[in-house]
Structure formats: C-alpha cells, structure tokens
Amino acid sequence: MPVSDFQPVIGLEVHAQLLTQSKIFCGCSTAFGAEPNLHTCPVCLGMPGVLPVLNQRVVEFAVLTGLALGCEVRSRSVWSRKNYFYPDLPKGYQITQYDLPICEHGRLTIDTPRGEKVIRVRRIHMEEDAGKNVHDASEGQSLVDLNRAGVPLLEIVSDPDLRDADEAVEYLKALRDVLVYLGVNDGNLEEGSFRCDANVSVMPRGSDTFGQRCELKNLNSFRFVKQAIEYEIARQVDVIESGGKVAQETRLWDTNKGVTRSMRSKEDAHDYRYFPEPDLPPLLVTTATIESMGQRLPELPRPKLQRFVQQYGLPAYDARTLTAERPLADFFDVCAAKYPDAKKLSNWFLGELLRLLKEEAMPVSALRFTPERLAELLTAVDAGTLSNNAGKDVLGEMFRTGKAPADIIAEKGLAQVSDTGAIEAVVDDILARNAGEVEKYRAGKKQVFGFFVGQVMRAMKGKGNPTLVNELLKKKLGD
Amino acid sequence: MQLTDLTMLELARKLASGEVSSVEATRASLERIARVDPQVRAFLRVDAEGALAAAEASDARRKAGTPASALDGVPVGLKDLFLTEGVETTAGSRVLEGFVPPFDATVVRLLKEAGLPLLGKLNLDEFAMGSSNESSAYFPTHNPWDLTRTPGGSSGGSAAAVAAREVFGALGTDTGGSIRQPAAFTNTVGLKPTYGRVSRYGVIAYASSLDQPGPMTRTVGDAAALLQLLARHDPLDSTSAAVETPDYSAGLEEGVRGLRLGVPREYFAEGMDSEVEASVRAALREYERLGATLVDVSLPHTRHALATYYLIAPAEASSNLARYDGIRYGLRAKDARGLKELYSQTRERGFGPEAKRRIMLGTYALSAGYYDAYYLRAQKVRTLIREDFLRVFRDVDALLTPASPVPPFKLGEKVDDPLSMYLMDVYTLPCNLAGVPGLSVPCGFTKAGLPVGLQVLGRPFEEALLLRVARAFEREHDYSRRFAPLPAQGA
Amino acid sequence: MALTLEQVRHVATLARLALTPEEEQRFATQLSAVLDAVAQLQSVDVETVEPTSHATLAASLLREDVARPSLPPEKSLANAPAKVGTSFAVPKIIE
C-alpha cells in the first residue's frame, strides 16, 4: 500500500514555561541565562529536608489557560511524584499532576484546507521543569546546571485528533498564540520555553484502531515539527509495508540528518511509580478564583482575527498579520478608532511599521510613540499636508525619536507646498531658464515633460504638491 | 544534687532568678556528656563551641532583662535528622557523611531564636528507620537503664541523652513511634504532635505523610514548655496547619476528674509482655481513682495498622531517599564507571541494610502492576484506621494504651529479624496513620528495673489535653525523679 | 507471596541499588516474609473507601510570586563531591 493508503494519527504534548518571577516551589528567579546554579536554593537543589510551597501565580496561569481553551477547571486537583533518576532531576522525582490534573476537556480550533477543525485538549497540568545536563563542556564529564530545575511548566496534552503534519503545526501555532496572548508564555521554541513532543502512529485508512505510536522529541521549530512528523509517518508506513511492526519507543529528531532515531537510553526501567505527593495537600481552586480569572481573560487570537475581518473589513491576510501579536492588534485598534480608513491604516502597518520594527528587532511594546500619533500622521498625509514619501520619513523619525508628527514636520520643514501661487512662480522661473527645452516640447518631444517636473521639484526641495506641479506645468506649456 | 539533674523548667527558674547561668548549665551538660556518653553513645556530634556561644548570648539577654523565651538558656540536643547550618547532619547514614547543611530546619531556628543552646546531634536509626538505634551507620546507642539494652528507636539517641541527663531535653521525630517508644524505654516523656502541628521543613524526611517532630523530656511540664516553642504554622511547610497555638502549660494541673478515657481492646492483645501489661493496667486503675471514667472502646482496624504502615512508609521513603545519589552532596562511589554505576554503587554503599530493605519494599509497592494491590489499598485501609480514631473520639476524650508491647530488649536480639522488629511499633504507629497526637509517659518499671511507658492518644490538635492527662498520672508518682544508674558501676 | 530473585533484581534496578548476590538472596527471603505479612490487607473491604494520602487539615498553601535571593554558589556547591566551575560534575552521560 502507498503512504496515501495510511491514515496518520497525531497527538501533541506541549510543555510551556510560565512567565513567573519565581520558580514553582521556591523563591529562586526564573530568569534565563545566568551562570550555572546561580538560581538555586536548598529547595530546588533537592537538599535533605526541604519542602515545596506552591507559587500562586502558577495556579492563576493554569486556570487562565484552561479557561482560554474551554477546559473544565477542577476545584480539587492533586500533586503526584513521578519517580526516575537523572542528574538534572535533583530530588529523584518530578512534582507533577497525574490522575487529577487542574484542567481537562478543552478544545482549540484550527484552520485546515478543508475548513475549521476542533482539536480536543485532553488535559492541562502544572509541573516543575528539570535542570540541564551539558555534555560537551568538560572532558569525560557531563555538567549539571539546576537553574531551570523548578521553573514552572504547563503541560498541555491534545487528544490524537490531528491527521497530518500541517494540522499539527497549525495546532501548535494556534496554541502558542493563545499562550502568548494570555501573557503566560513567551512562545519561544528555539530557547525551549515552548516545547513540543509528538505522538505519531499510522493505521490503514478506514480503520478505527490506532497503530502503535512513537513519541518524537527535540522538535524545536515549527519546521522540524513538520519534517519530523512527515519523516516518521513515512518510516512507520515503511516498517509496516515491509512486514514489520512499529515498536513503541521514544525517538529523537536528528536535525542534521533529517531523520528520527530511537532513544534507547530513555527506555530502560520505564516505571515512574507515580503516587500522590505527600508534601503538598490537594490544590483547591475556588469558584471565586475561576471567576476572577475569567474576567482577566483577554480577547483571544481567533475571535480577534474574525473581528478584524468583520469590523474593519480587512482581508484575511491583513487581519492575520495584525492579530499575530496582541500588542500590535491593540495598537491597531486604538489607531483605527482615530483614523477611519482601516485598509489604508493596515497598509501602513504591514508596510512601514512592521518593516521598522523588524529592522530594529523591536517589540511593539517598545514603540516610542502612541497609536494616536500615528493616526495624526496619516490624517496629515490625507489632508495633503505631507506627501506619502515624506509621511514615511516622518514615521521613521517618530520611530527613532518618539517626537510628535506635527513637530517633525515643522522642524524639518517637510510640509508639502500646495500654494498655487508659490508653485506657479517656480514653474515660470524654470520654463524661462530652459527656453530651449520648452521649444523642443512644443515641437512634439513630449518626453521633456519629466525633465520640467524634476527641475521644479528640485527647486522646491521635493515639497511641491506633485498633482499641482503637473497641472501648472501642463497649463503653462499650453497643453 | 547536680545541675544536670534539674528539669528544663527548674533550670529555667534558676536562670531567671540569676542563681545559675546558661554557661554554667551548658558546661555542666558538656561535662556530663564527657563523663557518661562513652557508655551511652547518644551523641554523634557534640557542638561545645556553638552551645557555649549561645549560652553566653543567653546570659547577656538574661542580664539585660530581655530573655528570648521561658526556656532561654536551657541546653538541649537534636536528633541528627534536623538540619543545622554549619554543623554536619547525617541522618545516621553513611550516605550523608560529611554533609554540612547551608540552613537550619525551621524548628532549629525556632529553638535558636528562643535562646536554647544546642549541644549537638544525637544518634538515631538510619533515616529514622528502626526501633532500636541499631540501624545507625555509626554505632548503636545504649539504654542508660541497662547498657546491654536498646534505648529504642529511632529517636534512641535523644531518649538516651535525656534519660542520662546529658541534655535537659531533646527533639526527636516520630513516624511510627520513634519518639514514644524510646521515651517508654528510657523513663522519659515523648510527645508526637498532631501531623502538621510542628514544621517538617529542614527535617530529613523518612515518610512524609507520617513524620512529625516533637519534644523529648524528663517531665510532662518540660514537654509542654518545649512544644510551646515548636508549635507554629510554617510558611515553608505546605502541610503545616494554620491553627493557633494554645498555652500548653495553662491547664496542666487540672487533673482528669470527669474525663472519659478510652481503653481500646485491640491494644491489649496477645504478645504483650506480662509486666508491661501489669504496669499499664495499674495505671488505668490509677486514672479511675483520680476521677476519670474508663470506657472500653474498639478500634477494629488496628490489626491492619502494621501492614498498612509497612507499605505506606517504605513507599514514601523509597521516593524520599532517591535524592541521595552522590551528585550534589554526600557520599559518591569513587570508582564508578559511568552514570549508572555512580547511582547504584553510591546508593549500595551509602545505605545500610534497613534503609535498603525499605527502599526495596517501597519501590516494589509502587511499581507497575502492584500499586493498586499494595499502596493504594494501604491508603484506603489508612482511611478506615483514621475513621476508627475519629469515631471513638466522639465518645471519649483520650485513649490510654501501652506504648510498647515489651520492655527494652537486648541490643543485637532482633537485628536479623526485621518482622519481629517491626512488631515493636504495633501500638504506636496507628496514631501516625491517623495523624492524631500521641504521648508516652513513664508508668513504672519491670522487676529487672526496666522502664515501662503509658501511651495517651488524643484528638487532632488536643496536645494540651494529652499533656494534662499525662501530668495527672505523673504527679502521683516519683518516676520522673528516678535517675538511670550512671555512670555504670565499674566504668 | 514469594518474591523471585528476578523480581528483586528488577526492583533493585528501579531503585538504583547494586545489590550483592547475598543481598539479593536475603532480600528475596525477607521481603517475601513482609509481603506475606501485609497480604492480610487483601481481605479488607475497601470497595467504597477513599484513600488517605494526607492526614492533615492543611489546605493548599500558596506563596506569592516574588523572586528571593538564591544561595551563593559557594554554599550551594559546598557539599558537591565533584564540580567544574559552578556546575555539578558527573561521569559523561551517553544518550
């Protein structure tokens, strides 16, 4: 059977690092990039006798995420210990949630070529991150850095509802957008603050029995997610085609070779001996907490996109770009309230504004001017006070200095000259000084017109209103 | 009368009146340790320097009229399960040999803040796993009443040091009887508070849902005074209860007239030593004479407590002891090739037989395919055991039982028979499973002069009532005035 | 219930204990005896009973999300059997 005779089945497990100040069970900082073990204390070092105390914000973020994904939030959830030995796991167990997680039964809508599709979110739970083992820094040794040990994570597990690599990527992007919108995660795959494992299996089309699944790890970009899943689907089909059986295992995506390979080291003694964490009583979440989190729930990416299309009449492409980041969308909303032409506004955003931000690698939140100022600038362009090009220059200056557009226009004398008398004087002067060219024009060499425009504009340092310059030239040349 | 013969409260009175200084008391303790500890072997580590510095500071406070607490200046000892900043803490295990904690356990901090000089670290069964002190990786402690016998365990060093008057009081921990059984074996008072009453932060964990630190003293009044300093909500311990601390000494002398005291049938079973039973029965009659009503009660699930305990405690222990891996602190197997050997050799060499036995048992009980049949089932039976207690406490104010089925046994007698050793805890461990408080108070001696303890069990957070019940008996007798015959003759 | 040597070895692997052959033998015997003793629990009717994992009144204690100073490395690594810089060192891990 060819690959097309098989139906891939994919479920995703995402580990999202929460944007808290301190770790989940101790007061150590979660900041990235410190010297090894500088952000550690007896608790996250797993010293004898230490005990965990839960960070309140972690619970709030979990509830917020659960509500955003339409989950049921458990009023009573339970902490468990997952027992295994590894140098980056200082206590010899990870504190996580197992059979009674904080959130369950959610959903996330994605776009597919066949239209919208709802992917079920099976569960969301809180847990602590492990530290980091560094293998190549020292001869014959691995080095252990526990700065990340105890950093709070949300593990978000989908049902196996995804049917191909593109859907998986769509789901991940949509999920990342939601988390970033909520302000609970920075969405960074490369730095590992948004990590994804994929469970992949294949079954003959039409079957309702899932095949044996493999877990793929090390998928630290959307591109790798797509490549690894596609590779793995083909590999599993191959195994079955050649009469073999897919073995349940953990496989690592090899970025260099573009293949997945078996990770046997993770396989031995695969018995986590979960049991309820005796050091933490069950977590009780009150209705009041859930309600107050509900009130803090912002407009989510998908509804926002739909609103941008409907309210502003924008094309889907524009709306998607503008709503990709919440601060940009918020900026647009405020601008649009002051400036009526949404499409024109969108063009400025997609063209100039995003280009400037990208050049400086600057976030929207760091912009030095307010959305109201941008609206003022565009209004000035519309009124003819400023040419389109001069408008771009002013925006560049606003971007660099944060000055008000009116001030920049005044300072730099950028205001466009639309005074007919002033332009007429210049036109007359140019025509008088170029009698020869006028002769040629009148003799039928119409190309010379561009020369006159250029001369006039140069004389006016580019500030002449081009429409008026054209009109007056034609009039004086007798057209 | 020697200074070290004083109780904590007697010493505190003399410190308050200026008759004695803390430095004098601390020196007296240190001298007594030097004289008798070579026989008793209660101490793993004496911190003379630290204790004397604290005593000097205490004397300065007393002089300035600003004592930090009622017990400011009274020297005590700590079971070596409590983390002490800058002072080696081993849990009686090779795996932690040389470990110097960078912080104090919450209760250690509380004692320091209250001004008590800390004399040093007391011996225990390795990781508090044992009932005889013989599983200590270093040496067994001897019972001051008969040096050929065990002081009990696991807080045997604490009990022996108190009984030998090397310290005025001590802290122990109790997971299945580790405070009460050694107290019973040494003619001392030991109180296991309600689970959550005293912080576990910085106390090396054996079985987290059962462990509870508590005072070990010569008298009930001392236990009340020491508990007064320890019973606090601790924001570093999520299982610490946010319950107000009563004045534990206030109602101590109120007696038992009018109280209903339950006598649970299941605690007077076969296998009990006849002399122990005689002592305890005599104590029961005494309570009747003092005006209490004795009520025959039944806690039917008691017979499952031992089995329940020996699944739950090892399961938790197997996980709690996973952190001893030779990577961040403690012992590391030197010649290990590769990571796997680093783990398995370090742990093989670091742990003694009893710790390994419980790690194995607990790992098995939690492992795939056995969890439901062992661990989960044990947790359900635990519920039944707890419900037994809460039910009878609707009818009676406290329960009276023997603390141990036998008097102190010979060192070496049971080391090779784990099951018979586990039976030593049969009367004490239901209380830990239920999370209720329990106390052992001296109630006599066998013909051979070995101490017997009476156990009082009560409702959650009613430590004050337990102390009052125990005190009513204590004041009718001179047991707390009887001193272990030390130094032993010929020594 | 008798524990086989094979089971003892499996459990020892899970627990990271390099037991000697004598220990394996001894634990097989001793653990079997303990398991026999705890087998009585199988007879208790727990059909409708909820498990107790915490004998405590304490409700979930929550901590404010405030970063506090960590340990200085000279303290956090003071007890380390092997270190390189401010990292703990272990034999090379082969993945």
Ligand SMILES: [Mg+2]
């Ligand atoms: Mg996880």
Ligand SMILES: [Zn+2]
């Ligand atoms: Zn920390």
